[in-house]
Amino acid sequence: MVKRIVVGAHYGLRDWIGQRVTAIVMALYSVYFGICALMLPEMSYEAWSGMFAGGFMRFFSFLFFMSLFYHAWVGVRDIFMDYIQPVGIRLTLHVIVMFLLIGYAGWAAQILWRL
Amino acid sequence: MLPLLLSLFADSLGSAETFADYKDTVSNPLVKLILFGLLWAFLHHFCAGIRFLLLDVHKGLDLASSRQSARLVLIVSLVLTVLIGVKLW
Numbered sequence: 001m002v003k004r005i006v007v008g009a010h011y012g013l014r015d016w017i018g019q020r021v022t023a024i025v026m027a028l029y030s031v032y033f034g035i036c037a038l039m040l041p042e043m044s045y046e047a048w049s050g051m052f053a054g055g056f057m058r059f060f061s062f063l064f065f066m067s068l069f070y071h072a073w074v075g076v077r078d079i080f081m082d083y084i085q086p087v088g089i090r091l092t093l094h095v096i097v098m099f100l101l102i103g104y105a106g107w108a109a110q111i112l113w114r115l
Numbered sequence: 116m117l118p119l120l121l122s123l124f125a126d127s128l129g130s131a132e133t134f135a136d137y138k139d140t141v142s143n144p145l146v147k148l149i150l151f152g153l154l155w156a157f158l159h160h161f162c163a164g165i166r167f168l169l170l171d172v173h174k175g176l177d178l179a180s181s182r183q184s185a186r187l188v189l190i191v192s193l194v195l196t197v198l199i200g201v202k203l204w
Contacts, residue, residue, distance in 0.1 A: 030161060
């Protein structure tokens with residue numbers, strides 16, 4: 001007989017992997033960003049915006065921000081699941097954090113593609 | 116803190132004028148202090164994250180080496196913070 005579990009969220013593994021994949025993306029980006037920033041001849045607007053003008057840098061930066069917000073979502077949600085027991089408050093907090101993170105994602109896209 | 120960082124990032128990439136605003140903001144000692152605090156938090160999370168990824172693949176799982184790597188994370192992240200902090204000051 002198949003054992004059916006009727007409680008719980010069942011997305012543990014997906015989020016566990018998501019957390020690690022986004023972590024690796026951010027770690028690689030951090031190193032890449034650090035090297036690029038160190039190679040800038042001077043900290044001027046031209047040099048700095050030039051660094052973000054290339055298609056690859058823009059794409060990688062956007063990927064970093066998406067990873068950051070998904071990673072933050074998993075982390076914050078886990079904290080709320082552990083420490084905020086009243087369902088109403090937890091749901092409210094989840095919704096607030098979710099909308100904030102989606103808003104930040106839009107903001108990041110706007111910054112990167114306005115150049 | 117994310118809105119602060121994003122607005123600084125937006126200023127730094129907006130135009131030459133907003134870049135000057137950005138420079139003004141980050142030269143404020145209080146802002147600098149906050150940013151270095153965040154830098155430390157980020158680097159600690161970065162190092163600890165690498166440690167957890169290694170633990171995930173069963174590297175250094177025994178008590179002695181995991182204690183040692185925990186200590187190493189603390190030291191390396193502080194050293195990196197100081198190095199980058201000095202570079203950015």
